[in-house]
Amino acid sequence: MRLNRSGNSLAMRVALTIAIGAAATIAPRPVDAADVAAGRALALAHCVKCHGKDGKGDGPAVAAEHLSPPPGDWTDKEDMAEHPDVFLRNMIEQGGKAMDKSERMPAFGKKLTPAQVDDLIAYIRSFSR
Ligand code: HEC
Secondary structure, three states: OOOOHHHHHHHHHHHHHHHHHHHHHHOOOOOOHHHHHHHHHHHHHHOHHHHOOOOOOOOHHHHHOOOOOOOOOOOOHHHHHOOOHHHHHHHHHHHHHHOOOOOOOOOOOOOOOHHHHHHHHHHHHHOOO
């Protein structure tokens, strides 16, 4: 028996459409090296004084401004696996106070665009890959 080619390709197209739709819902933008580099530049400007150049949560402001609790360690794979992207995004956009965390973590939602926050998340994740 011959395969019904047009039937197969229709099924394939439907499956592909669903797969692409699902991927688009879960990951609005693929993470690539450019995002990490852009995120690093933003972090150097806005975050490293507290979070540290190596993402360990040991920037100079931690001691100077007595940050307690200190920022988390972005190189700690187990810890970071417990933080979904939405938590990182909310912390960055809304700040610690709105999240019942340290109010020393500022809110950047008015300073940064959603795409810039995506880049920062890519950068933060790059420490625990
Ligand atoms: C003035 C110091 C300070 C600056 C600047 C700062 N943070 Fe934070 N951040 C903190 C502190 C303190 C915490 C810990 C909050 C807690 O656990 O109660 C924190 C927590 C976070 C968290 C939750 C995970 C973790 O590390 O504990 C994220 C994500 C985060 N900051 C991202 C950023 C980003 C991105 C920037 C720059 C755009 C930034 N922060 C700038 C102090 C700062």
